Amino acid sequence: MNGALKQAQAAIESASTRDRGRLLGLLGRWRRAPTDAAARTAFETRLQASVRQRETRAAQLPRAEVDPALxxxxxxxxxxxxxxxxxxxxxxxxxxxxxxxxxxxxxxxxxxxxxxxxxxxxxxxxxxxxxxxxxxxxxxxxxxxxxxxxxxxxxxxxxxxxxxxxxxxxxxxxxxxxxxxxxxxxxxxxxxxxxxxxxxxxxxxxxxxxxxxxxxxxxxxxxxxxxxxxxxxxxxxxxxxxEGRGYPVEVRYRPLEGDGDDAGERSVLDGIVSVCDEIIQLRGTGDTLIFLPGEREIRDAHQALERRKYRHTEVLPLYARLSAKDQDRVFNPGPQRRIVLATNVAETSLTVPRIHYVVDPGLARVKRYSPRQKLDRLHIEPVSQASSDQRKGRCGRIAPGTCFRVFSEADFESRPAYTDPEIRRASLAGVILRMLSLGLGEIESFPFVEPPDPRAIADGWQQLAELGAVDAQRRLTATGRTMAKLPVDPKLARMLVAARDHGVLPEML
Missing domain, CATH: 3.40.50.300 (P-loop containing nucleotide triphosphate hydrolases)
Known part of the structure; x- marks a missing residue:
């Protein structure tokens, strides 16, 4: 009988992953009562169904061929x-x-x-x-x-x-x-x-x-x-x-300080419009991708560039909250030259087609936690050298490109090499709350790639205690368990729980 149980244990490997927990439970029942024919039959029936399901699924998988051009x-x-x-x-x-x-x-x-x-x-x-x-x-x-x-x-x-x-x-x-x-x-x-x-x-x-x-x-x-x-x-x-598939990219620095009468008086938007004028005068082919910190800056730039009335040119926004239909316009270019205004959503996974020029003001909206104010704040900050180089790489995909940086080379050289991880600059209250709700133990012993600052951890615990999410022994309270189910910042979650308790949830929402 032990041999049959060992074979059954090994056979679970050939089942679907989602069935393995149930199969292990049925196997445990059979192991506790080896002579129980019903327990054995229940396990074998479930195993056979799962193996068949896996085989059917394997037969339906498409043949995967890698694009040889990449x-x-x-x-x-x-x-x-x-x-x-x-x-x-x-x-x-x-x-x-x-x-x-x-x-x-x-x-x-x-x-x-x-x-x-x-x-x-x-x-x-x-x-x-x-x-x-x-x-x-x-x-x-x-x-x-x-x-x-x-x-x-x-x-x-x-x-x-x-x-x-x-x-x-x-x-x-x-x-x-x-x-x-x-x-x-x-x-x-x-x-x-x-x-x-x-x-x-x-x-x-x-x-x-x-x-x-x-x-x-x-x-x-x-x-x-x-x-x-x-x-x-x-x-x-x-x-x-x-290695990346890259054509050479020329970098041109166009600092805002400028020369002559307008030295130091131009805004970032002025600098972007000036670079777009320069690109149009080059009479080159291809589209332009402009990186901006957020939706508000995209709207301002959209209005400013529309007023320039460039011939045969459309100006398109690209950010996460845009409708799927408007997003698809960016990825399906028409006959006109395009100027795409994007947040750093276009910095990595997404490839916007037909880009020959990148305009990089060198800014991004970054979330930082203020221990004094106990708030996460969104600051517009200079991006790191690595982010700037990622942006530059967006225009060397299909042909030689040009990247215009709306800041000086000295400014670029003075920037940090990499962006600091979010765990080093954000509130940890939400992370601690999630870990407690999942039963993953205390944050101090969790295997992070880089452990967070002990002061930030202490601040996170203190914040949860003040919100009534944890008790004196750092265990989740009933309020904390409810808060953990809400996919929002702990302070907002606490407000929603309080609004429900006081019967004013619609007003709060």
Whole structure:
């Protein structure tokens, strides 16, 4: 009987990932009563159904072919071999390497996607949606079928989905209902170099999960910065470097200080309009991509550039809250020359087609926590050299490009090399609350890629105590458990809980 139980344990590996928890439960019941024929039959029936389901799913998977024009095609066989041989692989890919669209297909080629889904996280909703659409087109399958996506308020996934694109926040939310992430046999964390709180939290959680789920594969992708840190975090995981497909990009500095009478008096918007005038006078072909900190700045620039009335030119905005129809206009260029006004959503995963010129004012809206005011504030700050170089790389994809930086070369040289991770500058109250609700222990012992500042941790605990989310023993209160279910800042969550208790929730909303 012991032999039959051992064989049964091994057979679970051939079942679908989402059924393994249930199968282990049925196996445990059979193990406790080895002579119980009903327990054995229940296990075997469920196992056979799950194996059949997996085989059916494997037969439906499309043949994955990598675009030979992309640089990642040259490393395709090596990446497939590493995915098969290692539990974690780090892929360092420059802008234009094709890693975002081709890696899920390489996972299919490595035999993944049959036992469970290949989940691919993106830092932004717009990227998750557009990349899913592109991969579906390349595999010649309908979006929402074998390739789907899920973002907040929009779920385009079916039972047949093998490749699922989603924001990192969606995958985090799934941990609350499924600690084992049993719907997936492979997870790709794309653009990990962005080091948002969500990404750092996922990397820490997955490090703990991989030891308990040897069948799960993880691929971490990053621009070619700091990949050694990710590899070290996962116990010396192999790193594959993929060069970007790039044409030479000329950098021209156009500082606002200027010369003559208007020295030092021009605004950033004046500088952008001046550079656009210069680009139009060059009479070159191709479109222009302008990076701006937020929607308000995009609206101001849109009005200013529309007033210039450039011939045969349309001005298009691109930001996360834009409707899907307006976003698609950016990715399906018409006959006119275009000026695309984008937030840093266009800095990484998204490739806006036909861009020959980039205008970079060198600014971004960054969230920073103020310990004195106990608030997260959105500041407009100079971007790092790495971000500036990412932006520059947007215009060397299809032909030689020109990047206009609306600041001086000395300013660029004085900037930090990399953007500091969000965990170093944001309030940790929300992270601590989420960890307590998931039962992951205390934040001090959690395996972050970089541990947060002890003062920020103490501040987070204090904030939760003041909000009544934790008690004197740092355990979640009933109020804290309700707050943890709300996907908003802890202070806002506490306001919503109080509004409900006082019967004024509609007014609060």
């Amino acid at each position: 640089p990642i095609a040259g490393k395709a066989e090596a990446i497939i071999a590493l995915i098969r041989a290692h539990q974690v692989v780090v892929v360092a890919g420059e802008t234009g390497s094709g890693k975002t669209t081709q890696l899920p297909k390489l996972c299919l080629a490595a035999g993944r996607g049959a036992a469970g889904m290949i989940g691919c996280t993106q830092p932004r909703r717009i990227a998750a949606r557009t990349v899913a659409k592109r991969v579906a087109e390349e595999l010649q399958v309908p979006s929402g079928g074998l390739v789907g996506y899920q973002v907040r308020f929009n779920d385009n996934v079916s039972d047949a989905t093998a490749i699922k694109f989603m924001t990192d926040g969606i995958l985090l939310a799934e941990i609350a209902s499924d600690r084992w992430l049993s719907a997936y046999d492979t997870i790709i964390i794309d653009e990990a170099h962005e080091r948002s709180l969500n990404i750092d939290f996922l990397l820490g959680y997955l490090k703990k999960l991989l030891g308990r789920r040897p069948d799960l594969k993880l691929i971490v992708t990053s621009a070619t910065i700091d990949t050694a840190r990710f590899a070290e975090h996962f116990g010396g995981a192999p790193v594959v470097d993929v």
